[in-house]
Amino acid sequence: MHRGALAALVVVAGCDNLTGFDGEITPLVTMRVQATGDFESVRVPNALDEDLQVAVVWGTQWLPEPLCFVPPESPEVATTVAAGCRNPLSFTPVQVTSGVPLSPTAPTDLSLYELPAADLLFGSVTARVAYASLVIYDDRDHSGTLELARAHRQPTRGFDQEEDVPTNDIVYGASFVAMTEPDSRLAYREGTFVETGYFPRHGCGQPLPAFSILTAGGFSILDAVVATQNNMLPSQDPATCSEAKPEDTIVKIPLRPTAQVREVGCEQRRLDSSVRYREPPEMSPDLTMRPFACAKIPSLSGDMTSNSQIQLVIGTGPDETCKGITHYTLLGCDEGKLECDHPEWDYRATPPDWWPCPQAAQ
Amino acid sequence: MARRLLVLTSLLIARTAAAEGPTLATDSFEYHSGGTVLVDGGLVLGFPTALPTGMSKGIGAGVTFGDCPLRWGARAAWVTATESTRAWMVTNSDLRLRVTGSAQHDEGRGSFGVRLGLGGTLVHETRTRNQGARAGRTGSELETSALAMVPAGDLEAVVGLHLLGPWLLTVSGGPSLAVVDGSLHTSWTAQLGVAWQP
DSSP states (O other), X not given: OHHHHHHHHHHHHTBSXXXXXXXXXXXXXXXXXXXXXXXXXXXXXXXXXXXXXXXXXXXXXXXXXXXXXXXXXXXXXXXXXXXXXXXXXXXXXXXXXXXXXXXXXXXXXXXXXXXXXXXXXXXXXXXXXXXXXXXXXEOTTOOSSOOOBOOOOOOOSSSOOOOOOOOOOEEEEESOOBTTSOEEEEEXXXXXXXXXXXXOOXXXXXXXXXXXXXEEOOOOHHHHHHHHHTTSOOBOOGGGOEEEOGGGOEEEEEXXXXXXXXXXXXXXXXXXXXXXXXXXXXXXXXXXXXXXXXXXXXOOTTOSOOOOBEEEEEOOOTTOSSOOOEEEOSEEOGXXXXXXXXXXXXXXXXXXXXXXXXXXXX | OHHHHHHHHHHHHHHHHHHHOOOOOTTSSOBOOOOSEEEEEEEEEEXXXXXXXXXXXXXXXXXXXXXXXXXXXXXXXXXXXXXXXXXXXXXXXXXXXXXXXXXXXXXXXXXXXXXXXXXXXXXXXXXXXXXXXXTTOOGGGTEEEEEEEEEEEEEEEEEEEEEEBTEEEEEEEEEEEEEETTEEEEEEEEEEEEEEOO
């Protein structure tokens, strides 16, 4: 009797389904996203049959090149800088997760199935954080993800051409466009929180452990400059700050003209403010609709040396997806440097016919 | 110097042993066989019962009754395997329970046979969401478990070698079948162990 009861107990106890590696994968976090505004009013002309999606785009630190923040030496340089330099406090994307179709009328659930990798986290292993922008885009190529674009560079001679990333995807909105605007960002935090210059929210509360949705009102470039001079972080208005669990909030993303938000989809070739100077080509680069200027090599207060060359700088055209500046010099070195023992090219004696600049500063 | 002396001494010992000739005879270690009860146990390796990949490791034991050539008995084994994908880390612990029947032939110190085992395997499955703890997941969002008894059977070749007295070295292995969620799941199992046959 007892043996039979024991056998029956074993059989009855073991009646669950074994799932193994199959079955639905549990998301690590799910956010609710809702687009606001009228899409038709911001639609790019002739971009019909839209495939609107929303994706998580992780950000990285980025420093603008010196030409973009030193006072311009001429109106032509100012025009070129305006056309080729992005907002120095822009959100800078580095990695995109797969997108999900965006419902135009109701909140859309956006789930993450993997944590940001270690190279996306800023800080030490005991206190690190990553921030992401939730980006609405028209997936024109139906790839299911947002392809990050790069600024187009004018042709060069000597180096291999840098690859431009062709993308037709159109960004129509983002929860985090720049630190100069109000933002809602996805935060992922491990360990304790240490305030740094990585998309700072000085004056706001700390990100919650693991995932959270943070908001902040933003600060002006002037505030950032003044704070930097005082060796501080620019402050946010505490009234604009919030920290919430992703499941407790709906992230509202206004639809905007793509010209206002497309830099969210532009990855940067260099993150450390360094410049790659290029060898001028034999034929003139295409300067149609692209502002250009002759400019000195910017010298900052901490630089040990200064260079007397005059460079040709070319900005991007109004229809190009990403902003960027191409730098040409008559003398240059491998890897785009200006100073070396054996220059890679030297056209000071025989500049190209189209070269519009003087050879050296007067 | 000391190393050279050691090498020289080793050579002399080896020469002496060679001169004396073999001293190990077949009956140097006496054994006895023919008992009607055999108890064995050892290390078990095999394919997991329900996982599609991996190697299960554990221990097993059994008892066999009867005279040669036909015998019957019961066996139990406990093995575990842990495998991962990008999303899941799955641990399966299998308790294999079998009633066995075997045909056996003894030849000198050796014992050769085929053993058929039928019964069930109690599978305990634990699924842990990879990265879930770092993401702050808890409860069933982080880990789930299940328990299932599945019908199973093994067909094993069994080799025993009488070593000393009632003690044997045993090796067994062969294919295994289980019905998991209505589908037939093939695998294999093997055991290396010792047996006691008074």
